[in-house]
Amino acid sequence: MPVFRLTVNGASHEIDADAQMPLLWVLRDRLGLFGTRFGCGVGECGACTVLEGEQAVRGCMVTIADAAGHAYTTIEGLSERADHPCQRAWLEEDVAQCGFCQAGMILETAALLRAKPAPTDADIDEALGGHVCRCGTYDRLRRAVKIAASYAKAGKR
Amino acid sequence: MKLGRRRLFEAAAALTIAFELDGCAPTANRALPARPLAAGPPFEPNAYLRVHASGAITLYATRLEMGQGIRTLLPVMLAEELDVDLAQVTIETAIPGPRFSGVRLHTGGSGSSREAFRKLRSAGAAAREMLTGAAAKTWRVDATTCTTERGRVLHPTTGRALGYGELVPLARTMPVPSAPTLKPVAAWTKLGKRQKRVNGHDIVTGKVRYGMDVRVPGMVFAAVMRTPTLGGRVKSVDDAAARAIPGVLGVHRVSAGIHPGVAVVAIDTWTALRARDALKVEWEASPIDGFDSERFLAELPNAFKGTLVEVRHEGDARAQIAAAPRRFEATYVYPFQAHASLETMNCTAHVRNGEVEVWAPTQTDVRSIEMAAKVAHCPKEKVTLHCELMGGGFGRRLYADFVGEAVELSVATKKPVQLVYSRADDMRSGYFQPATAQRFTAGLDARGRITGLVHDATASTLTIDELHEGKDIWHDPPKRGPVDYAADERPWGAFDNPYELASLRLDCADVTSPVPTGPWRAVEYPSTVFARESFLDELAHLAKVDPIAYRLELLPPGIKAIGPYKIDRARLARVLEIARTRSGWNTPLAPREGQVVGRGVAANVYSGNSYVAMVVEVAVAKDLSKLRVERALTVVDCGAALNPLGIEGQTESGIAWGLSATLLGKMNFVNGRPVQSGYGDFRVLRIDAMPRVETVIVENPDGMPAGYGEHPVPLVAPAVANAVYAACGKRVRALPITAEALRRA
Numbered sequence: 054m055p056v057f058r059l060t061v062n063g064a065s066h067e068i069d070a071d072a073q074m075p076l077l078w079v080l081r082d083r084l085g086l087f088g089t090r091f092g093c094g095v096g097e098c099g100a101c102t103v104l105e106g107e108q109a110v111r112g113c114m115v116t117i118a119d120a121a122g123h124a125y126t127t128i129e130g131l132s133e134r135a136d137h138p139c140q141r142a143w144l145e146e147d148v149a150q151c152g153f154c155q156a157g158m159i160l161e162t163a164a165l166l167r168a169k170p171a172p173t174d175a176d177i178d179e180a181l182g183g184h185v186c187r188c189g190t191y192d193r194l195r196r197a198v199k200i201a202a203s204y205a206k207a208g209k210r
Numbered sequence: 211m212k213l214g215r216r217r218l219f220e221a222a223a224a225l226t227i228a229f230e231l232d233g234c235a236p237t238a239n240r241a242l243p244a245r246p247l248a249a250g251p252p253f254e255p256n257a258y259l260r261v262h263a264s265g266a267i268t269l270y271a272t273r274l275e276m277g278q279g280i281r282t283l284l285p286v287m288l289a290e291e292l293d294v295d296l297a298q299v300t301i302e303t304a305i306p307g308p309r310f311s312g313v314r315l316h317t318g319g320s321g322s323s324r325e326a327f328r329k330l331r332s333a334g335a336a337a338r339e340m341l342t343g344a345a346a347k348t349w350r351v352d353a354t355t356c357t358t359e360r361g362r363v364l365h366p367t368t369g370r371a372l373g374y375g376e377l378v379p380l381a382r383t384m385p386v387p388s389a390p391t392l393k394p395v396a397a398w399t400k401l402g403k404r405q406k407r408v409n410g411h412d413i414v415t416g417k418v419r420y421g422m423d424v425r426v427p428g429m430v431f432a433a434v435m436r437t438p439t440l441g442g443r444v445k446s447v448d449d450a451a452a453r454a455i456p457g458v459l460g461v462h463r464v465s466a467g468i469h470p471g472v473a474v475v476a477i478d479t480w481t482a483l484r485a486r487d488a489l490k491v492e493w494e495a496s497p498i499d500g501f502d503s504e505r506f507l508a509e510l511p512n513a514f515k516g517t518l519v520e521v522r523h524e525g526d527a528r529a530q531i532a533a534a535p536r537r538f539e540a541t542y543v544y545p546f547q548a549h550a551s552l553e554t555m556n557c558t559a560h561v562r563n564g565e566v567e568v569w570a571p572t573q574t575d576v577r578s579i580e581m582a583a584k585v586a587h588c589p590k591e592k593v594t595l596h597c598e599l600m601g602g603g604f605g606r607r608l609y610a611d612f613v614g615e616a617v618e619l620s621v622a623t624k625k626p627v628q629l630v631y632s633r634a635d636d637m638r639s640g641y642f643q644p645a646t647a648q649r650f651t652a653g654l655d656a657r658g659r660i661t662g663l664v665h666d667a668t669a670s671t672l673t674i675d676e677l678h679e680g681k682d683i684w685h686d687p688p689k690r691g692p693v694d695y696a697a698d699e700r701p702w703g704a705f706d707n708p709y710e711l712a713s714l715r716l717d718c719a720d721v722t723s724p725v726p727t728g729p730w731r732a733v734e735y736p737s738t739v740f741a742r743e744s745f746l747d748e749l750a751h752l753a754k755v756d757p758i759a760y761r762l763e764l765l766p767p768g769i770k771a772i773g774p775y776k777i778d779r780a781r782l783a784r785v786l787e788i789a790r791t792r793s794g795w796n797t798p799l800a801p802r803e804g805q806v807v808g809r810g811v812a813a814n815v816y817s818g819n820s821y822v823a824m825v826v827e828v829a830v831a832k833d834l835s836k837l838r839v840e841r842a843l844t845v846v847d848c849g850a851a852l853n854p855l856g857i858e859g860q861t862e863s864g865i866a867w868g869l870s871a872t873l874l875g876k877m878n879f880v881n882g883r884p885v886q887s888g889y890g891d892f893r894v895l896r897i898d899a900m901p902r903v904e905t906v907i908v909e910n911p912d913g914m915p916a917g918y919g920e921h922p923v924p925l926v927a928p929a930v931a932n933a934v935y936a937a938c939g940k941r942v943r944a945l946p947i948t949a950e951a952l953r954r955a
Binding site: 074100156 | 275276277278279406407409410411413414415416417418419420422423425431456478479480483550551552553554599600601602603604630632633855859862863864865866867888889890894895896897898900902903
């Protein structure tokens, strides 16, 4: 099997795998990064969202062949101390319930805030509308995105 | 959770202290796995907690976490009475076995906080009394002159203090109080306060682990191709293509789950899933391959022409209706629903040397252990079950079909196996909320008030019980005797109709479909309450009476005893009145360009102990092309509100869940095949459709806490249907309320 090189959370990895293996399963089953969740495998739920550079991508829709040469950030790489603006806001609002979808939501929001530091409700709907939270944490989620935006802004000053 | 070695380590250290607590076995010398936080034997006044020599506390949680927040609340109950900081308490999952003999680790029915309320506070209070006694003995003072604070016993008059950890050796020798004194509510400093989720940090940093994240040495992974048609059996298997995929280890038949199937075992999850897709399986024709759910729904009301089981009769409702100057009848239909938790079903099992070890994200210890023992042909005592965190439960994890499949595959492979369902597997191969029809007939007096009410309900055997026992409900349908609904206190929401009615007759028709059915969030309430609260709304409009006022007339103060329940109608009236005020019910909504707007109300009493009213506001496009729920206000009296932040969270969650079923999702079956396969065709609510949510908690601190994980769900559909009627005059009596349903209404 071919060998692919990719960077995850700042560390370089060489992985011997089928070229079609989705990044989601590379992260989970090869690198032990379980924070990237399997919810549907077909791009409909957003639970496996990770950052490719500064873009949010679905781990289930990117093959390892496509991922080769790129640098990814998973929830484990965002901040272990939970001091990223999104993590702080999530804890402040106590957003999570079962928590299974939240890593994907947090990383999607991190990407959103880089592109749009002061997102409108419509921006939030568009960015997070691709994610499913079956516990229905959406009300707190919306508040947390706005709080995260304010933390990010304050952090830049 | 990999604590096998620690178990050995601790076995010599734990000490037996006999302590009977609500059927909980005395703490045996069979030590539980626990972190060796400090040298020296810990103090275990009862099975629920362990005080370590370091002063750290371990709570053995007998309820399982699926997002509802019970793992956040249980330590608060303990810490409140034990007088320790929450940070001192670490949670371990109670592993089913002799230590918790008589205590079920079964999490469903919104009963956890209610059931744990007395047990955990008593456990904490007993330990505190023993620690206080130990300190008093050390100081040779009267125990009543000692106090406790943040993990220490104090003797205020002499200024002495000893930490709980220091007192462990002596506390172990103290007599166990039989009736420890509990704090009065007014003295609570932790219960009743807003407590954030205990694993919030682990969730936002990705450290949290679910069942699917279990890893054990030497494990392999499996995916199963199950019959696409309910009742299908394997005819032949061509596994050449699957076996040709690198990483595939084997192909095995499975039969322990709901459906028979063919499993591929592989070196990782993805290989198992894609090799499973490469299987070519031929299926025998199913005896029910003509089943069509739309036709089933259309024909459901015909059941009322057949045999009806008497459930609740008060007065002669039929005679009252016959004599009434006016009659009104309406039938409401509720479709099949799937759970679709975000974490799909999965289980890890290892069978070796006549023993089974299971790691399962499960709501039920009892059924998981029974299933594992049955499939592995071993005694239940040989099963060790690790209950893992669940990525959602909603009733789907109350049965252990997927545990059985994983154990079966470990038997076949002689390896630890993790079985993972794909999203489509999870959607199609589980069990479903049964579809029902509810027909209401009312006799009305000249003022439009009810003189007699007949409620005919269809109800279903939950066939997952039969399937779980290994029965083939399709080829060899079990003989089902008439269900004694009155004895079962069912259907929920119909049996316990809380209103004062001049006469009431509730009858049930058994309609069991070939669809595997089982509990879904709030079980029977969503369908019965949708119908009942919609019908009351229709009657109010017929009488030209405000829908809240109409309900309040049916709620005279007093206690109504129904079966085991004592329903306090004044509490239901109160939440309705508060909802009226807080929603601005009597202030018209501002008109909009191109839209019509309206408010709707619904109310319910859940299991006789929790009183909820909901008012929603909707906006409907004038051409009926769009419907948006904009605001949902919920007023809840669930007794003592132990964690208001958790109650708000469950309200938000229940509203989102209820709106998915009200506006979007339903499960269809065509030619015996489940149709929907994922979130693309089984749509669930997303952030863009979430309304503004407000929760009002009625102060009732002295009341027994009632559960709340399911309670808001049943109110959503009728409140929305009633608001839609108020907005545009369209009455929708079948879910989901789509634009198409509005145009047809």
